[in-house]
Amino acid sequence: MSHLPPTSDDRLIWDIWEAQFRLPAATVADETGVFRALSDAALTTGELAQALSLDPHALGILLGALASSDLVEKREGRWRALPAARTWLHPDAEGYWGGFLAGMRERNAFHGQLLEAVRTGKRPAGHGSGAPEWERGEMSAEAARRIAAFMHAHSQAPALGVAAQPGWARCGSVMDIGCGSGVYGIEIAKAHAHMKVTLLDLPAMTQEASLYVDRAGLGGRMSTHGCNMFEDPWPTGHDAHFFSNVFHDWSMETNRLLARKSFTALPSRGRIFLNEILMDDDGTGPWHAAAFSVLMLLGTLGKQYSLPELRDTLESAGFTDVEAIRTGGGYYSLVSAVKP
Ligand SMILES: C[S@@+](CC[C@H](N)C(=O)[O-])C[C@H]1O[C@@H](n2cnc3c(N)ncnc32)[C@H](O)[C@@H]1O
Numbered sequence: 001m002s003h004l005p006p007t008s009d010d011r012l013i014w015d016i017w018e019a020q021f022r023l024p025a026a027t028v029a030d031e032t033g034v035f036r037a038l039s040d041a042a043l044t045t046g047e048l049a050q051a052l053s054l055d056p057h058a059l060g061i062l063l064g065a066l067a068s069s070d071l072v073e074k075r076e077g078r079w080r081a082l083p084a085a086r087t088w089l090h091p092d093a094e095g096y097w098g099g100f101l102a103g104m105r106e107r108n109a110f111h112g113q114l115l116e117a118v119r120t121g122k123r124p125a126g127h128g129s130g131a132p133e134w135e136r137g138e139m140s141a142e143a144a145r146r147i148a149a150f151m152h153a154h155s156q157a158p159a160l161g162v163a164a165q166p167g168w169a170r171c172g173s174v175m176d177i178g179c180g181s182g183v184y185g186i187e188i189a190k191a192h193a194h195m196k197v198t199l200l201d202l203p204a205m206t207q208e209a210s211l212y213v214d215r216a217g218l219g220g221r222m223s224t225h226g227c228n229m230f231e232d233p234w235p236t237g238h239d240a241h242f243f244s245n246v247f248h249d250w251s252m253e254t255n256r257l258l259a260r261k262s263f264t265a266l267p268s269r270g271r272i273f274l275n276e277i278l279m280d281d282d283g284t285g286p287w288h289a290a291a292f293s294v295l296m297l298l299g300t301l302g303k304q305y306s307l308p309e310l311r312d313t314l315e316s317a318g319f320t321d322v323e324a325i326r327t328g329g330g331y332y333s334l335v336s337a338v339k340p
Pocket residue numbers: 134135137151152155177178179180181182183184200201202205227228229230243244245246249
């Protein structure tokens with residue numbers, strides 16, 4: 001048989017895709033002097049940012065990528081270079097790889113983009129992510145088609161993992177907010193025939209999602225709601241709200257706003273779900289989260305968050321009982337919380 005149905009484990013493909021960030025993380029750290037500074041002293045992110053005139057938010061993301069590449073470690077809040085970095089990446093070391101890495105900078109497009117982000121804290125131009133489209137609060141049909149296609153591909157396996165969670169049996173209805181192609185709502189609806197599923201996104205995207213719904217043969221069982229999730233009121237009457245890869249697009253401040261809107265629209269005992277690839281609690285990895293966070297730094301206004309950060313966001317809106325579980329859908333975790 002040449003074609004197999006998708007499974008919920010696509011980690012091999014993610015590993016291949018995310019490998020592209022390993023080298024630019026090292027070359028940017030080399031060029032900005034991170035390895036020298038962290039060989040000489042153990043520093044907090046803020047101290048290192050100040051010493052090297054770098055943006056602390058972007059530097060924190062870079063340090064997570066370096067820590068999960070075994071080049072630096074974090075102890076009691078301070079970063080320090082590990083032996084491999086002190087031996088091969090310190091400019092004064094006999095074994096310094098600098099001559100080689102300098103040649104690599106020009107050949108890797110991500111080097112220049114990551115360098116700019118780490119120096120300025122601003123998203124580099126020309127990255128080509130979909131975020132600048134949706135940050136305007138509207139997008140063309142062409143942009144929706146392109147963005148839905150790439151997100152559908154990287155969300156297929158985690159959507160199967162989410163749909164397999166037993167808790168949906170006790171849930172009558174869910175709204176998939178920032179639904180993209182609708183892949184999560186579609187897999188939930190396929191696996192749980194009793195559930196009413198609504199897809200919410202910008203109008204151009206929900207139009208595109210309805211094509212995916214029709215292709216899945218679920219046209220009669222699912223509905224769409226096109227709106228701006230920041231500016232427009234949300235439909236009420238759902239037992240649960242589900243967000244996948246939405247909070248990682250925005251700052252913690254913006255996410256607090258989304259959490260508050262969700263809290264307002266949910267009934268008492270309603271649940272919020274955030275499907276995300278989580279950073280470890282101390283921000284040092286794992287690589288699959290740290291690399292994804294580098295991508296968010298280059299393409300969005302967000303990053304990959306840790307459970308403590310998402311807990312803080314959800315509790316600030318009034319949610320309780322925050323917890324996270326790995327779904328088995330690739331590298332993803334499902335964070336959930338309850339409106340009392
Ligand atoms: C990274 S994609 C996630 C898509 C899907 N949940 C997934 O995981 O495959 C973020 C989604 O949020 C949507 N979005 C961004 N800003 C929005 C807004 N103001 N109102 C509604 N949806 C928005 C985008 O259009 C996009 O589909």
